[in-house]
Each structure stands twice: as structure tokens, then as C-alpha cells.
Amino acid sequence: LTIDVAGRLSVLNAGKIDGTTLSSGKGGDIAISARSVVIDGSMAPGQFTGISARSGVAANGDAGKITLTVAEELIIAGAGKVSSSTFSEGNGGDIGLQAGSLTIDGSAAMDSSTGIFARSNPGATGDGGNLSIIIAGELALLATGAISSDTSSVGKGGEVNIQTGSLHIDGSIGPSTDISARSTSTGNAGRLKIDVKKQLSIIGGTISSATSSTGEGGDVSITAQSLVIQGTSSSQLAGILAGSSSDASGQAGNGGDLTISVAEEVLIATGGVISSDTSASGKGGVVTVNAG
Numbered sequence: 001l002t003i004d005v006a007g008r009l010s011v012l013n014a015g016k017i018d019g020t021t022l023s024s025g026k027g028g029d030i031a032i033s034a035r036s037v038v039i040d041g042s043m044a045p046g047q048f049t050g051i052s053a054r055s056g057v058a059a060n061g062d063a064g065k066i067t068l069t070v071a072e073e074l075i076i077a078g079a080g081k082v083s084s085s086t087f088s089e090g091n092g093g094d095i096g097l098q099a100g101s102l103t104i105d106g107s108a109a110m111d112s113s114t115g116i117f118a119r120s121n122p123g124a125t126g127d128g129g130n131l132s133i134i135i136a137g138e139l140a141l142l143a144t145g146a147i148s149s150d151t152s153s154v155g156k157g158g159e160v161n162i163q164t165g166s167l168h169i170d171g172s173i174g175p176s177t178d179i180s181a182r183s184t185s186t187g188n189a190g191r192l193k194i195d196v197k198k199q200l201s202i203i204g205g206t207i208s209s210a211t212s213s214t215g216e217g218g219d220v221s222i223t224a225q226s227l228v229i230q231g232t233s234s235s236q237l238a239g240i241l242a243g244s245s246s247d248a249s250g251q252a253g254n255g256g257d258l259t260i261s262v263a264e265e266v267l268i269a270t271g272g273v274i275s276s277d278t279s280a281s282g283k284g285g286v287v288t289v290n291a292g
Contacts (some may be wrong), residue, residue: 003091011080012040014047019064019093020200022056022109022244024079027093035071037099038097042078049057050081055126063093070099076145077117078108084158085119092158097260101137103165110174115146120187120202122154128158128190128285135164138283141205143174149181149190151215153229157181157190159218167224171205172232178206183215183253191256196224200271204232204259208254209285216286217242217256226264227291231271237272242285257285266291 003009009032011017015047021027030053041049055063057083063084068074074097076082086092095118120128126149133139139146139162151157160181171177174280184187192209194200209218220242231238242255258276268274268291277283 002032003032004020005143008036008038008192008222009034009043011040014041014044014049016048017051018269020054020056021061021063021090022058026061027053027055028041029064031067033069033100036073037068037070038075039080039082040075040077041080041236045079045109045112048081049079049265050083052081052083053093055086055088055092058140060089062090063125065093065166066095068097069235072100072159074087074099074102077105079112079114081113083113083117085121086124086126086128086155087121091124091126092120092150094129094132098131098134103140103142104145104147105142106109106174106259113142114242115148116157118149120151120153120157124155127156129180130158131160133162138165138166138168140168142170147179150184151187152165152184153187154185157183157187157218158222159190160192161180165197167194167200169201169205169207170203171238172203175236177204178208180208180210181218183211183217186214188216189218189256191218192220194222199228200224201220202238203226203230204238206237206238206239206241206253208258209266210243211253216253219256223261227262229272237273238271239275241273242276243278254283258287260289262291264292
């Protein structure tokens with residue numbers, strides 16, 4: 001499926017562009033190009049609004065790829081999603097996204113997830129798809145907006161690679177505003193790599209890698225010109241985190257390593273953290289911070 005739009009493409013309120021396989025055949029690839037794109041499900045938060053590729057429960061074919069090329073702004077809001085997932089032995093499809101700017105804002109539907117997701121779901125054996133996001137200007141995550149790669153199965157979580165001019169994560173009015181790679185099962189979490197040309201600011205949000213089962217946590221690598229981490233008055237964590245905790249049987253995988261390189265200033269204030277911890281048998285990851 002190929003869609004070329006000279007102006008703005010709007011996907012609204014349970015609107016969907018879908019590439020799904022329910023068989024042994026591969027799901028169809030989705031390629032979209034537009035001057036600007038808005039994905040907004042704020043008027044239908046209980047329904048899927050967005051762009052998806054799935055390998056369904058009864059399938060063994062891989063999900064298709066999603067390629068989204070936006071010359072100017074891409075806005076994902078109010079439970080809107082770009083999503084790749086597998087429920088089967090087929091692998092989830094990769095998501096490749098390029099835009100002039102990207103805003104993910106969950107403020108209009110804070111009880112629902114808003115953002116870009118790659119998942120290997122419970123019962124699946126296929127690996128989650130990889131996320132590649134290239135933004136020329138600002139990437140902003142606001143009020144529960146998220147970018148995540150998760151595995152809840154034996155399949156591996158997909159890798160997350162982000163390149164952006166600047167990155168602003170603001171969770172001051174909503175929890176779970178984050179960029180994350182997580183494992184809640186035996187599959188290993190994917191690696192998380194973020195390259196920011198200018199400032200990376202985290203206000204009440206997180207960049208995190210975590211395992212809460214026997215799967216290994218993914219390593220996190222971050223480069224930026226400057227870094228600001230600031231907590232809020234709430235009790236939620238704010239910062240860059242890696243952790244390992246146990247599953248119901250008491251088993252745990254090792255946490256991922258954190259490597260942070262900042263050319264100029266690092267400012268951590270009001271309860272902000274850079275942290276690697278373990279509350280189980282798994283080892284905590286190594287934290288390395290280099291700053292100018």
C-alpha cells in the first residue's frame with residue numbers, strides 16, 4: 001500500500017491505515033509520504049486510530065513494514081498510534097519514520113496510550129519490529145506521549161534508534177511520558193540508541209530500559225550537546241533509568257547498561273536521576289557518563 005499526499009494527511013477518530021496478516025503470507029508494507037500528517041483519536045479514545053501492521057494470532061507470516069516520510073510536521077495526539085505488533089510466530093514489522101518535526105501529545109486522552117509502538121505480545125514467538133526515527137527539528141513527547149519497544153513473549157524486543165535535532169520529554173502533567181525498551185517475559189529487550197544534535201531535556205518523564213522477568217534488559221546509548229533532567233512535585237521518577245526486577249517466580253534477567261555522552265553541560269535538578277538498579281537476582285547495568 002503506497003499513499004502519496006501533496007498536502008496534509010489526517011487520520012482521525014477511529015480512522016485506520018492497516019497492513020495485517022492472519023496467514024502464512026507476509027503482511028503488506030505501508031509506505032506513506034505527505035507534506036504534514038496528523039493522527040488524532042481524541043474523539044474516539046477507546047478505538048484504534050492510526051497506522052498499524054500486525055501479524056495476527058493465527059498467522060505465521062511476518063507483519064509488513066511501515067515507512068512514513070513527512071516533509072514538515074507530524075503530530076500524534078489523543079490516543080493516536082503508529083504501531084507494529086506480533087501475536088504469532090511471525091515477526092513484527094519495522095517502522096521507519098522521517099519528519100521535519102514530531103510531536104506526540106497524549107493530553108486529550110491520558111487514560112489511553114499515544115505514540116509509536118513496537119510489541120511482541122503474550123503468546124507470540126516472533127520478534128518485535130525495530131523503530132527508526134529521524135527528525136530534522138524538534139521531537140517532543142508530552143503528557144503520556146510515548147515511544148516504546150516491548151516484549152511480553154519469548155520473542156526479542158525490537159531496537160529503537162532515534163536521531164533528532166532536539167528532544168523534549170515533558171511528563172509534568174501525565175505519567176508514563178517516556179522513550180522505553182522493556183521485557184516482561186523471557187525475550188530480551190531491544191537496545192535503545194538516541195542521538196540529539198542540540199539539547200535533550202527531560203521534565204518529569206523518562207528514558208528507560210527495564211526487565212521484569214528473565215529476559216535481559218536492553219542497553220541504552222545517548223549522545224547530546226546538552227542535557228537537562230528535572231523532576232516534578234509528584235512522586236514519579238524523572239530521568240534516564242535502567243532496571244531489573246523479578247517476575248512472579250522470583251526470576252530476573254540482567255539490567256541493561258547506560259552510556260551517556262554530552263558535549264557541554266549536564267544539569268540534574270529537583271529529584272531528577274540517572275540510575276541503574278536491581279531489586280532481584282539480575283545484575284544492574286553499568287552507568288557511564290561523559291560530559292564537557
